[in-house]
Structures are given as structure tokens and as C-alpha cells.
Amino acid sequence: MTNRSCAILFAILSLLAPPLTAAEPTPRQLADQFDSAYQSADWARAIDLAEQLATTDAGAVIGAYNAACAHARAGHAEESADWLLIAAQRGFTGIRSLEEDADLEPIRGTEKFARALALVQANADKRFEEYKAVATETEVLTITPDAFDPGVPSPFLVVLHGSGGTPEPLAELYKNIANELGMVLVVPAALRPWGDGFGWTYRDESEWMVLHLIDRLAESHHIDRGRVYLAGFSQGANVTLSVGLKHPDKFAGLFPVSGHYEADAMPITDCANPPPVYLMVGARDPFVQTFRDAVEPLEKAGFPVRLRILQGIAHEYPKRPDPELRKGFRFLIEERNESP
Known part of the structure; x- marks a missing residue:
């Protein structure tokens, strides 16, 4: 068959073939x-x-x-x-x-x-009712410090993961500092599926989960309600600010990391003795400016605030987190004049 014949045949076949279509968007x-x-x-x-x-x-x-x-x-x-x-x-x-x-x-x-x-x-x-029923029956990752004594009230640290996250990596990050400070460490899963993990999809569920854990651990682990600390990363930091600023009387300190402060979505409740807030964020984090913006309104509301911007860091923890976490908790504890 000549090259011209091949070309004609190819042209005929291409006309008979079904047209190529782009893949449907997901x-x-x-x-x-x-x-x-x-x-x-x-x-x-x-x-x-x-x-x-x-x-x-x-x-x-x-x-x-x-x-x-x-x-x-x-x-x-x-x-x-x-x-x-x-x-x-x-x-x-x-x-x-x-x-x-x-x-x-x-x-x-x-x-x-x-x-x-x-x-x-x-x-x-x-x-909401279905979520509470599931959350009440779900085991929560809890780590007690070496010095834990069930007969003595212990300080309590709740750490919230980010969107698509799971409890285990954060438990690994915080277990050393929690042990040093004698804190009972609790890292819950948000329970709502999000990517490969979970997400804090609804504000009412997030708020309820944090307050529920305080009540739950107060009963099972004899925690000191006057020394409850709340921390979180990314979306978990947003929940930390949202819940902590709405219920400031329930916390001894707030430690949001790489969050996104939004004044309209995070109203502040008046409190006679507002807890200190340690804001930690990377200089290369896309939301670093929102943490800068948070300082003035929080200070005006009476919250002792420290902003820690980590140079060379994006939306993440530093590779050696312990020294930075230690600085943050030292500030929270000293401002509260407590010794866990």
C-alpha cells in the first residue's frame, strides 16, 4: 500500500472513530x-x-x-x-x-x-445529636505523665489536629513537653472524614467536643479544671481560638499554631481573668498576617499575648519542636502564675 493510500485510510478511520472527549471534571x-x-x-x-x-x-x-x-x-x-x-x-x-x-x-x-x-x-x-452519640462512645488518645497520681489533680492539655489530620502525629509532638510539665495529654480525632484524616467541619461540634473532653477527663483522670490548656495546629488552631475566646474562663492558656485568626468568626467573651495566649506561626505561613492582626484585639480584651514568628518556617512545626513548645508553655504558665 502506498503512503498516500495509508494516509487516505487513516483519514477515513479517523472520521469513523468516536471523537475524543475531555475527562469530566471531578x-x-x-x-x-x-x-x-x-x-x-x-x-x-x-x-x-x-x-x-x-x-x-x-x-x-x-x-x-x-x-x-x-x-x-x-x-x-x-x-x-x-x-x-x-x-x-x-x-x-x-x-x-x-x-x-x-x-x-x-x-x-x-x-x-x-x-x-x-x-x-x-x-x-x-x-449534632448523632455526632455527640458517636463521640461519647469513641476512645480518645490519652497519655498520662510519668508522675501521674490519680489521687492528685493534674493539669490537662487538649491538642487539636488540622484538617485532614489524625491524633497520632500531634501526640508524638506534644508527649515530651506534656510529660515534663506533668500534664495529662489528650488528642481527639475530629471524627468528620476529611481527606485521609478528619476535619473540624462544624463549629458547634468542635466546641462541644472540647468542653465534653474537659468534663470527661475531669471524671476519669481527676484533672484540675483550673489548669486546662488548649492547643491546636492549623484548623485545630482556629478551633483553639474560637472555643478559647468564647469560653476564656475554662482555660489556663491557649496555644494556637499556624492558624487563621478571623475576628468576625471568633467573638471574645468578657472574662475577669483572661488566659494568656501564645501565637506561634512560621514567617512563610500564608496566614502569618492574621496572627499579627490578632495581637491588638486580644490585648485590648485583657488577654496576655505573645506572638512567636519562626523564621524560615511555612505552614508547619519546626523540625525540633520541643524547644519552641517549651518556650510557649513557659510563657503561658508564668503569665498565669502557676506551676503545673
């Missing part, structure tokens, strides 16, 4: 593309991406909610309300998002919004 890709379009105020594209996401199993709920927000921003009140109802009917549980999301202001006074709000509240109540 729910994660759709969500990322939606975020980009939303931030750019490209409402038509954001609506299209949200509605695509809503057709997937993984994104059925959040896609519907995102579609409601995008339609509202585009001025489509009726479509926004319809999608919000769909999200609620599919099991959306983000009651605080629904109550606080400014994007939904155009439909907030409508009958459909009220129906969606009632459904989401019921979903959230059910979700």
Missing part, C-alpha cells in the same frame, strides 16, 4: 472552579459550575447551596430560593451559614427561605 475540581468564579464575581459561570456540582453524588448538597448563593448574587431571587430549598431537602446542615451568609440577604425575608431555615435547623439538630 467534584473537587468543580468546587475549586466555582470558588474562582465566585471570587471574580463571574456569576453566570459560578451558577453553571454550582449546578454541575449539584448533579454529582459528592457535591449534591454543597452544590445546591452554592447555586443558591450565586443566583442570589446575580439577582435571581426565585432561582436562589428554589436551590436553597433543594439544599435543605438534600440534608444541608450549615445552620450558622444560613443565618449569617450575607449573600442570601435578597431572599432572607421570603417564605421559601423560612421553610429552608426550618429544614436546615432540623437537619443540624439531627446531625
Whole structure:
């Protein structure tokens, strides 16, 4: 067969072959593309991406909610309300998002919004009760110090992992300093699946978990309620600030590492004797500025604060964490005038 014949045959076969199509985007890709379009105020594209996401199993709920927000921003009140109802009917549980999301202001006074709000509240109540039932029966990683005496009240350290994290790596990081200070160390799992680990998906669950652990360990390990310390990394640092600033009377010190301070999401409760706060973050962490921004409002509220910025460090712990953790806890303990 001549080269020309081969070329003609190839051309015929290519016409008969089914056209090549690009792979369908994954729910994660759709969500990322939606975020980009939303931030750019490209409402038509954001609506299209949200509605695509809503057709997937993984994104059925959040896609519907995102579609409601995008339609509202585009001025489509009726479509926004319809999608919000769909999200609620599919099991959306983000009651605080629904109550606080400014994007939904155009439909907030409508009958459909009220129906969606009632459904989401019921979903959230059910979700919260199911979470508490599981958490109550779940074993929590607990390490007692060498000097632990069940007859003597012990200081208590709760450490919270970040999104996609698990308790074991943080327990390994904190076990030496906890042992040195005679602290009972507890590192819970957030329980909500997130990537290869867990995430603190809902604020009400995160808050309840921390307070529940204090009560639980007070009974089982005779902890000293006046010497309860709360620490966390990344998303766990956000929970540390959120819970610690809302319930400052329950903690002797707060030690968030590489978190993201958000004043609006972390209201401060007045307290006669606010606990000290040690903010530790890498100089190369993308959220380092938020920790700088946290110092002034915390000091104005009466919290003793120290900001420790680690040079050459990104969103991570230093390779030798013990010296830095020791500095942080020394500050917390000295400011509280305690000796664990």
C-alpha cells in the first residue's frame, strides 16, 4: 500500500472513530472552579459550575447551596430560593451559614427561605445529636505523665489536629513537653472524614467536643479544671481560638499554631481573668498576617499575648519542636502564675 493510500485510510478511520472527549471534571475540581468564579464575581459561570456540582453524588448538597448563593448574587431571587430549598431537602446542615451568609440577604425575608431555615435547623439538630452519640462512645488518645497520681489533680492539655489530620502525629509532638510539665495529654480525632484524616467541619461540634473532653477527663483522670490548656495546629488552631475566646474562663492558656485568626468568626467573651495566649506561626505561613492582626484585639480584651514568628518556617512545626513548645508553655504558665 502506498503512503498516500495509508494516509487516505487513516483519514477515513479517523472520521469513523468516536471523537475524543475531555475527562469530566471531578467534584473537587468543580468546587475549586466555582470558588474562582465566585471570587471574580463571574456569576453566570459560578451558577453553571454550582449546578454541575449539584448533579454529582459528592457535591449534591454543597452544590445546591452554592447555586443558591450565586443566583442570589446575580439577582435571581426565585432561582436562589428554589436551590436553597433543594439544599435543605438534600440534608444541608450549615445552620450558622444560613443565618449569617450575607449573600442570601435578597431572599432572607421570603417564605421559601423560612421553610429552608426550618429544614436546615432540623437537619443540624439531627446531625449534632448523632455526632455527640458517636463521640461519647469513641476512645480518645490519652497519655498520662510519668508522675501521674490519680489521687492528685493534674493539669490537662487538649491538642487539636488540622484538617485532614489524625491524633497520632500531634501526640508524638506534644508527649515530651506534656510529660515534663506533668500534664495529662489528650488528642481527639475530629471524627468528620476529611481527606485521609478528619476535619473540624462544624463549629458547634468542635466546641462541644472540647468542653465534653474537659468534663470527661475531669471524671476519669481527676484533672484540675483550673489548669486546662488548649492547643491546636492549623484548623485545630482556629478551633483553639474560637472555643478559647468564647469560653476564656475554662482555660489556663491557649496555644494556637499556624492558624487563621478571623475576628468576625471568633467573638471574645468578657472574662475577669483572661488566659494568656501564645501565637506561634512560621514567617512563610500564608496566614502569618492574621496572627499579627490578632495581637491588638486580644490585648485590648485583657488577654496576655505573645506572638512567636519562626523564621524560615511555612505552614508547619519546626523540625525540633520541643524547644519552641517549651518556650510557649513557659510563657503561658508564668503569665498565669502557676506551676503545673
